[in-house]
Amino acid sequence: MMKGKPKIVYLLPGGLFNPGGMERITITKANYLAEKEGYDVSIVTTEQMGRPAYFPVSEKVHLYHLDIGMYVNFGKESYVEKCISRYSKNKEYKRLLNRLLCELRPDITISTLSGLDIDFIHNLKDGSLKWGELHHPRNFRQLSARKLSNAWIPNIIARIRTYMFRKKCEKLNRLIVLTQEEKVSWNNQENMEIIPNALSFFPDMISTCEKKQAIAVGRLVYEKGFDQLIETWKTVYAKHPDWELHIFGQGDQKEKLFEQIHQNGLETVVRINEPSQDIYTHYQESSFFVFPSRFLEALPMVLIEAMSCGLPLVAFDAPCGPKDIIKEGENGFLVKNGDIDTLSERIIQLMESGELRKKMGKTARKMSFDYSMDRIMKRWIELFHQNVEPVTNKLKQ
Numbered sequence: 001m002m003k004g005k006p007k008i009v010y011l012l013p014g015g016l017f018n019p020g021g022m023e024r025i026t027i028t029k030a031n032y033l034a035e036k037e038g039y040d041v042s043i044v045t046t047e048q049m050g051r052p053a054y055f056p057v058s059e060k061v062h063l064y065h066l067d068i069g070m071y072v073n074f075g076k077e078s079y080v081e082k083c084i085s086r087y088s089k090n091k092e093y094k095r096l097l098n099r100l101l102c103e104l105r106p107d108i109t110i111s112t113l114s115g116l117d118i119d120f121i122h123n124l125k126d127g128s129l130k131w132g133e134l135h136h137p138r139n140f141r142q143l144s145a146r147k148l149s150n151a152w153i154p155n156i157i158a159r160i161r162t163y164m165f166r167k168k169c170e171k172l173n174r175l176i177v178l179t180q181e182e183k184v185s186w187n188n189q190e191n192m193e194i195i196p197n198a199l200s201f202f203p204d205m206i207s208t209c210e211k212k213q214a215i216a217v218g219r220l221v222y223e224k225g226f227d228q229l230i231e232t233w234k235t236v237y238a239k240h241p242d243w244e245l246h247i248f249g250q251g252d253q254k255e256k257l258f259e260q261i262h263q264n265g266l267e268t269v270v271r272i273n274e275p276s277q278d279i280y281t282h283y284q285e286s287s288f289f290v291f292p293s294r295f296l297e298a299l300p301m302v303l304i305e306a307m308s309c310g311l312p313l314v315a316f317d318a319p320c321g322p323k324d325i326i327k328e329g330e331n332g333f334l335v336k337n338g339d340i341d342t343l344s345e346r347i348i349q350l351m352e353s354g355e356l357r358k359k360m361g362k363t364a365r366k367m368s369f370d371y372s373m374d375r376i377m378k379r380w381i382e383l384f385h386q387n388v389e390p391v392t393n394k395l396k397q
Helices: 021-035 079-104 140-148 152-169 180-185 226-239 254-263 279-284 301-308 340-351 354-371 373-384
Strands: 008-012 041-045 062-065 108-111 129-133 174-177 192-194 213-217 244-248 270-273 288-291 313-316 332-335
Touching (some): 008 021, 021 041, 021 373, 180 192, 213 279, 226 254, 226 340, 244 279, 288 301, 288 340, 301 313, 301 354, 313 340, 332 340
Parallel strands (some): 008 041, 008 108, 041 062, 213 288, 244 270, 288 313, 313 332
């Protein structure tokens, strides 16, 4: 049993300069523990390279930037060069991280499982318990392979990598997932805990759900499905040309989406905006939230943020996350994944009933309180202070 407040280190491969959800969630938790609870908390990155943090970090949170340069030549290397570089950089990462942790002597080291530390974290000699936070579905590599190719070789490789990832996670003392759906996919392993992400901010003002404007937020990449949403909006526009769709995000699909908007004559009603640090204002100016993702979801914070602003939700039933958040017909609609026709029907249904929008929005706001920072962090603190002896149970085959 750990006495007093345990010393916590978060491993965040990449850097704090990214405007991503995982970066924001990690920083928010670290800030809360350091500022409000008086914990000794550190964040370790690999790629900061002198760049400023996108989200504010408390002065009480210790930052350690290893600056390995894992992705300096990303996209410029041949496959062989990439493999050699990855091996070399990962070896350097292990050496530097082991030295740092031996100096810091944390009680718990938490990997965000987004980098290569899962390959070696269990072998580090600092004496801390090794936990993992899974911010994506267990089989995300298989889902990614489907995106890139239907060929059997990439899919077999993805299956092998998924199996190896699972075996490596067996060696962790704790594995924390975000949803019940994800826990079931791991066969309800005994060393697992479910703790959803918390809202970093809880707004006082909510939407009136009266403005003829819908909102969607996320990275402009294939898996987020914004092309499906634009395809849907063709049908929506034919019936309700006075409604606008505002998309906020950035990514490699941006130009393709602009082209799709132009080809379908939707320039006056579909707008793509840069990510906003004041996104809550845009939620409050909208009347419902649309989530068209294909896959690669864990617990989509944008859905919870939208709920906190009193917005009803319309989403594809993508793995994993929306099913844990949306209660069909209560705070929104959950649509069969990829069913564009039904998605357009549900959107039109909300457009045509202000009473329904307000009723669902009110329920959504009420449900969002379950994700308040105080409630979620209380669960983390309870877990920190439990008797967390190393777990030897193996994941079921």
